[in-house]
Amino acid sequence: MLCSAPAQKSGLNWLDRLRFNKGIPTGDDLDLDSFLANHPNPTSSDSSHSISEPTRPSKIRTLSSEISAADARPRLSSVLADLLNMGGRLSSGKKCPRKQTNPKFFVASSLSNSNAGIVDCAQKDDNVPATNSFSNDTAKLQEERVDCCDVEEEKENDGNELRGFSKSEVTVIDTSCPGWKVEKFVLRKNNVWKVRERKGKSKSFTKKKNKGTLGFVNHNSAGVKKEPKFVEYQFGSNKEESL
């Protein structure tokens, strides 16, 4: 309802006018795919060829550093932010319109670090249309969102001990374990790694030792480069290790 206000004086509706101003094709026969394909952005350039083209690690390194930040796809985001309300906050007491009157860039990094997990969830939701334009694997996206929520729940349960750890669900195949396949959580805080069984889905083995934290903690020296040729890791035990 809020969107129907502008009069149709010029024969174009507000969306068409906005698209026209931004150089996006208008009309019923939108070719947004080709527009997005031609629009320069760091992640879509090799989407269809990367499998067949061997990519040098250094190249990937550059790419990953570009896209790993919370404000990935800045250019595409700005286009989408122009079209959609990406969570802009209005300071006035008025009811927030669904569409922005003056579209603003959504800056995820402006939110505090303590909300990082929540921001990730929000970003995924917000980016669903954009991501779908690159990958049709909607089922996978749904899974990712579920994963995200699971992590949040688990973090609450784990308490202070795991504060600051990031958590990833992993499927581990270990031919020394019965059944081979085990679902686990990997927790990481810089060079400190912990691996935990996922309750309910794990297949038990060596029950005596394997319950709870495996505690593969790599304190301070892990990953520290002492010599140019080697990356040095400390294997030594500490109190948290259950081995």
Added chain:
Amino acid sequence: MAPHKKSKKNKRGMKKLKKCRQLSVVPIEPKTSDTDWWDSFRHKNSSTPGYSVPSDEAEGFKYFFRVSKKTFEYICSLVREDLISRPPSGLINIEGRLLSVEKQVAIALRRLASGESQVSVGASFGVGQSTVSQVTWRFIEAMEERARHHLKWPDFNRIEDIKSKFDSSYGLPNCCGAIDATHIMMTLPAVETSDDWCDQENNYSMLLQGIVDHEMRFIDVLTGLPGGMPFSRLLKCSGFFRLCDSGDRLNGKAIASTGGDMIREYVVGGFGYPLLPWLITPYETDSILNSQSSFNDKHRAARLLAVRALSQLKGSWRILSKVMWRPDKRKLPSIILICCLLHNIIIDSGDTLDPDVALSGHHDSGYVDQYCKHVDPLGRTLRDNLAKA
């Protein structure tokens, strides 16, 4: 209401009948045409630019699928029950014919061997991208169940054989294998919280740890953990570590060296691993004795088995050496495992591993060597005894 229900039932019955009629019309590839796929594939792809296909047909087959025809048939026999196309769920060709098991296996092997995109592989077989995707995954699932016996820790007799070969070939008595690990690189969606998968070289990767025997056969595999984890951590996360640490593995009879020292069972690994009572690493190269230097040479030669096995694996199954585009991280470990199983099947079937296929450089080129300082006193003693032997 009752008559209405009856009519519904009738309708359903009619629908079923119609469906059956339709299904019976789907032509199944006649059994005689099972080899036709190879003829047409060969004809279509032999002259493709970029390929250097051997003129010999058998060699040409190995060039595309890494296995001999005989081994290929064996693989087909393993997965036939799972892949056989039955209406209505059977996968079909562009021509509308159900895909034979042979063609499905060929599609999956080609996808794994070449690492080319699903579209390219599909085009080379005359099927669509989604068919390649489905066929490859069905093959992987089937192999995961049916080919497990090709990757297992050796039984007593087998381990004795391995130890004897390590002793005779490398001068390492009671050695049961060599361990190494490698990164399988991938790209991840920007929206995903992917930092956990970011390794020390700023690539996104998944680790594969393998222990191989004297024939470069994988006898233990661990995969699925993020590439940023150091090799020593990866080892500690493994069932192999737990078993060895608790004395349930590498617990065979210790033998006496020529000097009378007792030498227990162990595996050899590089500097990235800790020196443990059952995992022997080389001496640091600074100011070492001649005997220690000589031991390092033997150790290096034996350890190279694992290095070469991973190079061979990543070279033969190029899907592992190319950067995978946004793989499902739940599925990627299975893909890696199947490549290890195929690697072992090639050895078990008596096919030769083609050294030309292996990666020309190190399997983990671009990554600096890792170095683990941990030294267990029992490990040090064993290493000294080995150096003296």
